[in-house]
Structures are given as C-alpha cells and as structure tokens.
Amino acid sequence: MKLSEVKKLLNADVIFGEEVIDQVEVETAFASDLLSDVLAYSKENALFLTGLTNPQVIRTVEVLDLVGVVFVRGKVPQMETVELAKRKGIPLLRTKCILFETCGRLYGAGIKASRIMVD
Amino acid sequence: MHPVQFYHLKGKDFFNAGRTSTTIKRFLREKEYPPQVIQRVAIIAYEAEINIVCYTDYGYFFLYFLDDRVRIVVKDRGQGIEDIDQAMQEGFSTASDEIRKLGFGAGMGLANIKKNADKLHIQSVPGVGTVLKIDVLVNSEGRSDSMATTLREIMTRADLENLTEGLDIDKVVTGGYAGDLLSDVNANSSAGNVWVTVLTHPNVTAVAGLKDLTGVIIAGGIRPGADFVEKAYAEKIPIMFTEMSAFDVVAMLSTLGVSGNS
Known part of the structure; x- marks a missing residue:
C-alpha cells in the first residue's frame, strides 16, 4: 500500500514528506524502540514504527x-531529527496510536513483518 | 579509488553519531559494491561508530578496499572492554541512561558487528582503548579463512629484496610498527608485527627476536652489513630490503590491509 494509506489507517500527521506519501510503497514494517535490534533484524524497504525521537x-x-518512520504514542521527533530527515528525504508520520494498535491496524490491512522471527 | 579511507570520530558527539557510517555507505554505493556487502559494512560501521560516541574520547576508522574483501579497522581511546567474551553476548551492556535513551545500549552492538562480519578480531586494554579488525568478503569466490597477510605477499607486491633467504616468510603478519628508536619498538610493537625501520644496527634483530616479530623491512636504501644479516639468521628474523622510504613502505603495507599496532 502507499504511505498515504498508512496515514489514513493510523489517523497520522505527516511531519515531513507530504509530497511523496502517494509514491512511497509500503509492504513490510518493523517495530522497535531498540535501534540495535532494528539493525540486527530488519530488512530493507520496511516502514519503521518507533517511539524513539x-x-x-x-x-x-x-x-x-528503510522507507520511512511512523512515530507512535504521539511522540514528537526532535527538531534535529526532522531536519536530518528533510536532508535525507525520509518521510515522517506521527500517530497517537500506541505501538500495538499501530501494528494491528497495519497488519490487518495487509502489511507484513519485515522479519517474522529471529534465528 | 583510494585503497584506504580514513575517518576520525569524536566521542560524546551524539548528534553526529551515524554520520560517518552513512558517508561510508554512500561511498560504497558509488563504488558499486554488491548491496549485501554495502548493508553489512554500513551496519558494522554504524554500531562501531555508536560505540565510539558512547564509550570513548575519540576513535578512527580505516577502511581498506582489498581484492576480495572490505576491511574495517576501528581504533579508539576510551574505557576499553574488561571482558570481551562477556561483551560479545547479546544483552550484555554497560550503557548509561543517556545511551539507552537513544535506543542503544541494549547489548547488541558487538554481537551485531560479529553477525555481519566474516572475520572479527578484537583487542582491548581496559582504560586505554579497543581495536576491532573486521573483514567483509565481497564474494564467495576465492574465500580464504584468514585475515592474514604474509611477509611473502608483501615482498612480492613491492619487490622487496630478501636478505635472509631460507628463513620463514609465510607466517601471519598481525600488523605493523614503524620506528627508529629501539626502546620505542621494544615498548610498543606486538608479536607478529612487521617492523619498518631505516636502522641498520645489528641490535635491530635482537629487538625483533625479543618481540617475536615476523620480519623487518629496512627502508631508505641503506643496506645493512654482513654482521646484521648474520645476527638475523641467528635470531631467525627475516629481513627485507628496499630503497623505498619508510613512509612509502608503510603506505604500501596499508594497501595490503596491514594495519598499525593499537
């Protein structure tokens, strides 16, 4: 699905990347608040769901x-984070849903896990 | 392409943590490395960079582009690692709250580096610093199981003159040290190192023997005398001779992936 559909599903605000959300395709996602775990287990092209800012x-x-970030639990990313995302052209969304609800809505709509389980 | 790239990293610079790794990633992409190799090198560099930012005063990367592999040598001055086996375990961490707030410090860093590396070698002195040597193989062809360079390879590459025919030049070179002060080399070189010097005093061989070095390269074109060579045979230390300057010899060693001592 397109990132614009993710936005609708999650009632999300677009912090950056309004002009690309109709183009960015999302098939998989990875949810974590541990960056090393993302580095260890996520595959490329996933949408990143996190409470880190x-x-x-x-x-x-x-x-x-990865294709973009959804900040969950209503977290507002730091200014430096947004600036960096703008420089790198990485779309940022923000939802008030908690992480579990975010995952549930996306999974229900057909988004798959970037990795189902670790080795 | 430069055969070696160098990056300096500041400790405690949390804002820029990750910047060097993304630079390295772009660089590898421009050089058209396979995506899998790029990804693995980028993850290794990122975790190493985070470690430098979190635990050290400063550090630096050397990136070597060798025939069949990318080699990353990471050195830092910092707290070092007390127990490497423990630090390698997933979940073990000495991270502060500040580091944990960033989403790191979950004890995955070194484990992540190991997972993405074909070869990993760690040396650490608590209170001083850590050296990581990491190889990522570019393809499975010609896969070799070692990170090793031998004195023979070095000799062949730079057409060095072997002054001690018959001595073993197939031992693994663990790194290099350059210096013309015997006491300095005695203090700071490590077993298995190749030593680059312009000295031609026979005591060179004594120090090399004492420190169990793999060999000595006499740079600068001043040929050692017969007494030197005789002592080298007695100590079983292979001696290579070249007219190249010491600086050029060290630069040449870099292109073979030989890195400096900690």
Whole structure:
C-alpha cells in the first residue's frame, strides 16, 4: 500500500514528506524502540514504527534503506531529527496510536513483518 | 579509488553519531559494491561508530578496499572492554541512561558487528582503548579463512629484496610498527608485527627476536652489513630490503590491509 494509506489507517500527521506519501510503497514494517535490534533484524524497504525521537532514528533508516518512520504514542521527533530527515528525504508520520494498535491496524490491512522471527 | 579511507570520530558527539557510517555507505554505493556487502559494512560501521560516541574520547576508522574483501579497522581511546567474551553476548551492556535513551545500549552492538562480519578480531586494554579488525568478503569466490597477510605477499607486491633467504616468510603478519628508536619498538610493537625501520644496527634483530616479530623491512636504501644479516639468521628474523622510504613502505603495507599496532 502507499504511505498515504498508512496515514489514513493510523489517523497520522505527516511531519515531513507530504509530497511523496502517494509514491512511497509500503509492504513490510518493523517495530522497535531498540535501534540495535532494528539493525540486527530488519530488512530493507520496511516502514519503521518507533517511539524513539532522536536523530539516530534517521541514521538507522538510512543505513538500512528503510522507507520511512511512523512515530507512535504521539511522540514528537526532535527538531534535529526532522531536519536530518528533510536532508535525507525520509518521510515522517506521527500517530497517537500506541505501538500495538499501530501494528494491528497495519497488519490487518495487509502489511507484513519485515522479519517474522529471529534465528 | 583510494585503497584506504580514513575517518576520525569524536566521542560524546551524539548528534553526529551515524554520520560517518552513512558517508561510508554512500561511498560504497558509488563504488558499486554488491548491496549485501554495502548493508553489512554500513551496519558494522554504524554500531562501531555508536560505540565510539558512547564509550570513548575519540576513535578512527580505516577502511581498506582489498581484492576480495572490505576491511574495517576501528581504533579508539576510551574505557576499553574488561571482558570481551562477556561483551560479545547479546544483552550484555554497560550503557548509561543517556545511551539507552537513544535506543542503544541494549547489548547488541558487538554481537551485531560479529553477525555481519566474516572475520572479527578484537583487542582491548581496559582504560586505554579497543581495536576491532573486521573483514567483509565481497564474494564467495576465492574465500580464504584468514585475515592474514604474509611477509611473502608483501615482498612480492613491492619487490622487496630478501636478505635472509631460507628463513620463514609465510607466517601471519598481525600488523605493523614503524620506528627508529629501539626502546620505542621494544615498548610498543606486538608479536607478529612487521617492523619498518631505516636502522641498520645489528641490535635491530635482537629487538625483533625479543618481540617475536615476523620480519623487518629496512627502508631508505641503506643496506645493512654482513654482521646484521648474520645476527638475523641467528635470531631467525627475516629481513627485507628496499630503497623505498619508510613512509612509502608503510603506505604500501596499508594497501595490503596491514594495519598499525593499537
């Protein structure tokens, strides 16, 4: 599905990337508040769901070639984080849903896990 | 392409943590490395960078582009690792709250590096710093199980003159040390190192023997005398000779992935 549909499903605000959300395709997602776990287990092209708000979120997205970030639980990313995302062209969404609800809505709509289980 | 890239990293610079790794990633992409290799090197570099930011005063990366692999050497000055086996375990962490707030410090860093590396070697001195040597193989062809370079390879690459025919030049070179002060080399070189020097005093071989070095490269074109060579045979230390300057010899060693001592 397109990122614009993710936005609708989650009642999300677009913090950055309004002009690309109709183009970015989302098939898988990874949810975590531990960046090392994302680095260890996520595959590329996943949408990243997290409650973390610091710039390392964006660095992680860049290192892994993820497609974008949804900040959950109403978290507002730090200004530096948004600035960095703008420079790198990484779309950012924000939802008031908790992480469980966010995952549930996306899963129900056909988004699959970036990785089902760890080895 | 430069055969070696260098990046300096500041400790405690949380805002920029990750910047160097993404630079490295872009660089590898421009060089058209396979995506899998790029990803693995980027993850390794990122975790190493986070460790430098979190636990050290400063650190630096050397990136070597060798025939069949990318080699990353990470050195830092910082708290070091007390127990490497423990630090390698998933979940073990000494992270502060500040680090945990960033989403790190869950004890996955070194484990992540190991997972993405084909070869990993860690040396650490608590209170001083840590050296990581990591190899990521570019393809499975010509896969070799070692990170090793030998004196023979070095000799062949730079057409060095072997002054001690018959001595073993197939031992693994663990790193390099350059210096013309015997006491300095005695203090700071490690077993298995190759030593680059312009000295031609026979005591060179004594120090090399004492420190169990794999060999000595006499740079600068001043040829050692017969007494030197005789002592080298007695100590079983292979001696190579070249007219190249010491600086150029070290630069040449870099292109073979030989890194400096901690």
